[in-house]
Amino acid sequence: MANASNPFRGIRIGSTSGAGMAGWQAETGRLPVGVHKVAVTYRCPQGHETTPVFADLAEEEIPECWDCPRCGRTGSRHLDAAYAGTRAEPYKSHLDYAKERRTPAEAEEVLARALGELRRSRGETS
Template identity: 60%
Template sequence: MHPSHGLRAVRVGSVTGAGLAGWQANSGRSLDFVRKVPVRYWCPQGHETVPVFADLTEAEIPQSWDCPKCGQTAGRERGLLVQHSGDEPFKSHLDYVKERRTPAEAAEALDRALTELRRHRTAPG
């Protein structure tokens, strides 16, 4: 790149001036920051989850949240059991797989996958 090139060491989307202060000076605008509201939820197993919501009223914040670690319904009070709002209880990916296959079909699929894996590992090249 030629040393006199005007875009050298300039980030894409940046404007002249010193960072945000330069942007504000050039545009005449200022940033309006959205208030962030962290909310704590605890599942029956004691896992704590803290999603962050954007400027919501207390009525808009959900009373329950799915735990990302175990999938159970977490509530906003520690130790309080919350019933899942849906009709169907939580199911893991494995639960859905077990619904689709019998144990014999699962064993057959596993054997096919292992055979294919071994074939690829022993193939020359």
């Protein structure tokens, strides 16, 4: 129900204008065109399956391999065999890379310096 003081009007879902189109379709006279999509399944050497969706591409345009979002290894489109060109190094998280950059002693020093600055900014005495 619409109120005269309320600028929002109630409209039924799926209602159309007199031309048979609603909203931007009625204004422009254009109809939306759907894009055909193709789901492609990739399997990594550990058996994880990933199914990205691509726009309708030619067969040669769809990638043969895809990185697994779970383990980081390279998966193949061919479900019977895993991709032969797997990575030499396993998947590493951000923390793994951070641990490679510093020794435990350096990490302790950085942590102590950061805690000291935090305490100083709060006006705490140690």
